[in-house]
Amino acid sequence: MPSSHLRSLVLLxxxxxxxxxxxxxxxxxxxxxxxxxxxxxxxTGAAVLVACVAVAVTRR
Incomplete structure (x- = not known):
């Protein structure tokens, strides 16, 4: 799966x-x-989870 496709799915x-x-x-x-x-x-927990996932995705 290309990185741009994964990024689009994460943004969605x-x-x-x-x-x-x-x-x-x-x-x-x-x-x-x-x-x-x-x-x-x-x-609040969901917001923290989304923020952690966003950080993990952008570090790659």
């Missing part, structure tokens, strides 16, 4: 994750459920 994945996170934040700001604390922790 990051765009999908970002849209999910933005949708979740919009939902939480509109109608906050009782799980706001755990969901915030999960979003």
């Amino acid at each position: 994945l990051l765009a999908l994750v970002a849209s999910l996170v933005l949708g979740l934040l919009a939902y939480l700001s509109y109608e906050p459920p009782a799980l706001t604390g755990p969901l915030s922790l999960a979003v």
